[in-house]
Amino acid sequence: MRTMARQHSRPRWHYSPLQTWMNDPNGLIHYAGTWHLFYQSNPSDDRWGNMSWGHATSPDLLTWTEHHVALWHTDSEEIFSGSCVFDATNSSDLGTADWPPLVAIYTANYRPGSERHGTQAQCLAYSLDGGSHWTNYSGNPVLDRGSANFRDPKVFRHGDAWVMVAVEAENQQVVIYRSTNLVDWTYCSTFGPAHAAAGVWECPDLFELPVAGHDETRWVLLVNVNPGGVAGGSGCQYFVGDFDGHTFTPDRVIATSTDRDLGLDDPLLRSYDWFDYGRDCYAVVSFADAPGGRRIVLGWMNNWDYAADVPLTGGRSIMTIPRELDLVLLDDGYRVRQRPVRELPVDALQHHALAAGDRVVINGVALEYHNGVLSLDRRGVGMNDFHEAFGSRQWAEVPGEPETVHVDVLVDTCSIEVFAAGGLVTISDLVFF
Structure with a gap:
């Protein structure tokens, strides 16, 4: 073991x-x-x-x-x-x-x-x-x-x-x-x-x-x-x-x-x-x-x-x-x-409140909220040229398109997981920082 x-x-x-x-x-x-x-x-x-x-x-x-x-x-x-x-x-x-x-x-x-x-x-x-x-x-x-x-x-x-x-x-x-x-x-x-x-x-x-x-x-x-x-x-x-x-x-x-x-x-x-x-x-x-x-x-x-x-x-x-x-x-x-x-542990998570048009960068990864859409962009971050499909931007519509969306973010050595709107929207990506 x-x-x-x-x-x-x-x-x-x-x-x-x-x-x-x-x-x-x-x-x-x-x-x-x-x-x-x-x-x-x-x-x-x-x-x-x-x-x-x-x-x-x-x-x-x-x-x-x-x-x-x-x-x-x-x-x-x-x-x-x-x-x-x-x-x-x-x-x-x-x-x-x-x-x-x-x-x-x-x-x-x-x-x-x-x-x-x-x-x-x-x-x-x-x-x-x-x-x-x-x-x-x-x-x-x-x-x-x-x-x-x-x-x-x-x-x-x-x-x-x-x-x-x-x-x-x-x-x-x-x-x-x-x-x-x-x-x-x-x-x-x-x-x-x-x-x-x-x-x-x-x-x-x-x-x-x-x-x-x-x-x-x-x-x-x-x-x-x-x-x-x-x-x-x-x-x-x-x-x-x-x-x-x-x-x-x-x-x-x-x-x-x-x-x-x-x-x-x-x-x-x-x-x-x-x-x-x-x-x-x-x-x-x-x-x-x-x-x-x-x-x-x-x-x-x-x-x-x-x-x-x-x-x-x-x-x-x-x-x-x-x-x-x-x-x-x-x-x-x-x-x-x-x-x-x-x-x-609660302190393992980062907490952000994004109003319309807000953008926060987490270890090079861009998290943005615009027109009711939350996006995560890992293009150009860390090691990402090992496959043509890896560098990418993911996005999801947030239910109700609130003026401000609250997100909890878990960052690890090679990953990022986003839990938005109390967990109604999740975006999970590998990121080789």
């Missing part, structure tokens, strides 16, 4: 592996007082490949200890994205009543040599020691559609059953299944394509959120899309609606865009609900079993447009700051509000 916390030239507040490649967060769960982060990892290189699950733990969501690889690739399969649950009733029969298991539900990407080569299916692994060691289920795969792009299962408890949301990535669809035991799955429904559908859909998540100031909750479906994000390349959109245990029904569906050449200023693209308006917030998923009913998410702070080229030494990529979510009801509908987790 190696501890990553406040080391020279490394992120102070964000998780990054010490030496290897990292992309999507996987298997996020709070268990026995500890936060567990699993993630897509190449154990032997700082480039994508040999996908396995890395593993880190934290007592506070800020200081992380990196552990040995949890789930290893084999000659016949790679371990793609998925989720983790605590099977408290031992419904899977993979533990005992006195010692119920942690169960990882992941996508097997079958390699040449496997009889399933060219397909992806859902598999199980289980741990009886709190996530330190894992055993593959002997009956894998537990869900196989014979598809080449069926992946990224997010599983959660709903009533007396387990629910899985996964994707048919190339079809821009979220598929929903139910199970009583995590082993036998029954198809329920399909959602999509909808809204941004120009690229593949990945890493879905479905959860219930409270509406601030109202005695109600709504369901939120996160769908990560690449390419076709609002800032170019990778991005995360969301839908607010109802879920009856079998089918997700959004409150609104406007015109669906499958045009990969849609301009970033196009009103149609801008009309969708985007989780983050920066270039570097992708594969966003939430922690299972967060105490106190909190809904906390984590994203991969990178973009597939240039992920392999970012000038990071040691571990390649970082995660976003963990964020806590709820909903706010505005005149035009519900909007996700996100703020850095309360564990982050």
Whole structure:
């Protein structure tokens, strides 16, 4: 084990592996007082490949200890994205009543040599020691559609059953299944394509959120899309609606865009609900079993447009700051509000109030508010010539176009995250100062 916390030239507040490649967060769960982060990892290189699950733990969501690889690739399969649950009733029969298991539900990407080569299916692994060691289920795969792009299962408890949301990535669809035991799955429904559908859909998540100031909750479906994000390349959109245990029904569906050449200023693209308006917030998923009913998410702070080229030494990529979510009801509908987790010290954030026309420069990055639009410009700042798509300006409309917008800014050694209007607008960018 190696501890990553406040080391020279490394992120102070964000998780990054010490030496290897990292992309999507996987298997996020709070268990026995500890936060567990699993993630897509190449154990032997700082480039994508040999996908396995890395593993880190934290007592506070800020200081992380990196552990040995949890789930290893084999000659016949790679371990793609998925989720983790605590099977408290031992419904899977993979533990005992006195010692119920942690169960990882992941996508097997079958390699040449496997009889399933060219397909992806859902598999199980289980741990009886709190996530330190894992055993593959002997009956894998537990869900196989014979598809080449069926992946990224997010599983959660709903009533007396387990629910899985996964994707048919190339079809821009979220598929929903139910199970009583995590082993036998029954198809329920399909959602999509909808809204941004120009690229593949990945890493879905479905959860219930409270509406601030109202005695109600709504369901939120996160769908990560690449390419076709609002800032170019990778991005995360969301839908607010109802879920009856079998089918997700959004409150609104406007015109669906499958045009990969849609301009970033196009009103149609801008009309969708985007989780983050920066270039570097992708594969966003939430922690299972967060105490106190909190809904906390984590994203991969990178973009597939240039992920392999970012000038990071040691571990390649970082995660976003963990964020806590709820909903706010505005005149035009519900909007996700996100703020850095309360564990982050208050003095870690910079606070600015920008009136119309105001501009503030933070470590060379320009933050500007004009005509109801908040923008973040990293062009010409630090190391930015490693890829033609990196130097860029991101922007978002602030709801209600207030005369003054208040922003909280978190700056780390290679990143900047902006939370504006109380967290109704976020812009997250890598910046190699």
